[in-house]
Amino acid sequence: MESRITIGQLAKATDTKAVTIRYYESAELLSPVTRTEGGYRLYTDRERDRLIFIKRARHLGLSLEDVKSLLGLADDENAPCGQVDSIIHEQLERVRSRLKDLQQLERELDRLKQCCQADTVADCKIIESLSR
Amino acid sequence: MESRITIGQLAKATDTKAVTIRYYESAELLSPVTRTEGGYRLYTDRERDRLIFIKRARHLGLSLEDVKSLLGLADDENAPCGQVDSIIHEQLERVRSRLKDLQQLERELDRLKQCCQADTVADCKIIESLSR
DNA sequence: ATGAAGGTTCTAGCCGCTATAGGGTCAAGC
DNA sequence: GCTTGACCCTATAGCGGCTAGAACCTTCAT
Numbered sequence: 616m617e618s619r620i621t622i623g624q625l626a627k628a629t630d631t632k633a634v635t636i637r638y639y640e641s642a643e644l645l646s647p648v649t650r651t652e653g654g655y656r657l658y659t660d661r662e663r664d665r666l667i668f669i670k671r672a673r674h675l676g677l678s679l680e681d682v683k684s685l686l687g688l689a690d691d692e693n694a695p696c697g698q699v700d701s702i703i704h705e706q707l708e709r710v711r712s713r714l715k716d717l718q719q720l721e722r723e724l725d726r727l728k729q730c731c732q733a734d735t736v737a738d739c740k741i742i743e744s745l746s747r
Numbered sequence: 748m749e750s751r752i753t754i755g756q757l758a759k760a761t762d763t764k765a766v767t768i769r770y771y772e773s774a775e776l777l778s779p780v781t782r783t784e785g786g787y788r789l790y791t792d793r794e795r796d797r798l799i800f801i802k803r804a805r806h807l808g809l810s811l812e813d814v815k816s817l818l819g820l821a822d823d824e825n826a827p828c829g830q831v832d833s834i835i836h837e838q839l840e841r842v843r844s845r846l847k848d849l850q851q852l853e854r855e856l857d858r859l860k861q862c863c864q865a866d867t868v869a870d871c872k873i874i875e876s877l878s879r
Numbered sequence: 880a881t882g883a884a885g886g887t888t889c890t891a892g893c894c895g896c897t898a899t900a901g902g903g904t905c906a907a908g909c
Numbered sequence: 910g911c912t913t914g915a916c917c918c919t920a921t922a923g924c925g926g927c928t929a930g931a932a933c934c935t936t937c938a939t
Contacts, residue, residue, distance in 0.1 A: 632927090632928085634927075637887090637888095638927060638928090651936085655886055655887080655935070655936080656887090668877050671876075673926095675856060675859075678926090689868060689874045693867050694868040695866065695867060696863060696870070696871040699868065703856060703863070704860060706856055707853065707856040707857060707860060710849055710853050713849060714850065714853060717842055717845060717846050720807065720808055724838055725839060727835050728839060731831065731835070733828045735824065735825050736827075739828040739831055741828075741831050741835060742817070742820065744803075745800050746800055753905095753916075753917075754916090754917070765917085766896075767896065770897090783905085784904090785903070785917080787916085787917055
């Protein structure tokens with residue numbers, strides 16, 4: 616016996632907001648589900664698992680487009696794994712590149728912060744550094 | 748004698764796009780400038796300096812709102828420097844927090860990447876890990 | 880039968896631009 | 910003076926990934 620739950624219950628169960636779940640449906644990451652006579656969406660374990668999948672993938676920083684690709688691949692047992700691999704690999708590269716940028720940024724901000732000893736903007740080295 | 752340049756020349760001189768300059772004006776980071784009879788904007792060194800300031804601040808990852816505040820402070824010689832300081836400080840904290848998240852992410856992605864040895868999705872540990 | 884809690888769709892907003900459409904202006908060369 | 914072509918103008922819509930709000934409808938317990 617499969618239990619059917621409402622969107623609010625699914626939301627709670629997966630720590631997602633109901634609006635987000637509906638948004639995922641509109642973005643075609645989740646397919647439309649059966650409804651009550653009154654039009655309420657009813658979800659099963661299948662959709663809950665799919666939503667958890669999405670959340671995990673999003674947690675890796677992947678775009679919805681990438682998540683969609685992964686879902687498509689996951690649905691096809693015989694799909695070549697290489698595509699999965701490359702999505703992850705590219706994301707890793709993006710993360711590493713972003714890391715470099717942020718580390719650079721941290722150094723700059725830290726340097727800037729050090730050099731503020733003044734009381735007023737007139738003598739502020741930060742403003743000076745931005746105006747140069 | 749101050750030279751007056753068009754938006755395109757300013758754009759080139761500061762490596763910004765003309766649309767972006769107009770956008771900054773609409774967002775009130777740059778104030779409206781004098782125009783030719785035909786309505787072309789004409790810029791002077793003042794605006795060029797201001798735009799460079801904006802670019803430097805944006806390069807630090809600051810929001811336009813923060814940049815606006817900084818510009819306001821920079822305009823007032825007697826403004827207390829503490830506000831400048833705290834904008835920079837908060838940005839540094841944001842960057843550090845983001846760095847932590849990204850480092851965590853890097854580890855996760857790297858671990859995931861290692862474990863893909865399969866040919867097809869059926870045996871793919873990445874998909875498995877996302878589905879669990 | 881009623882009321883609260885939760886569901887529905889639709890539209891608009893967030894940030895920081897970017898792109899497109901449909902026009903007008905400027906300066907140079909003839 | 911006229912044409913050409915590069916440049917400029919405004920206005921509007923779109924990107925991603927939600928989030929908020931309005932105005933309404935359904936469900937379930939009492």
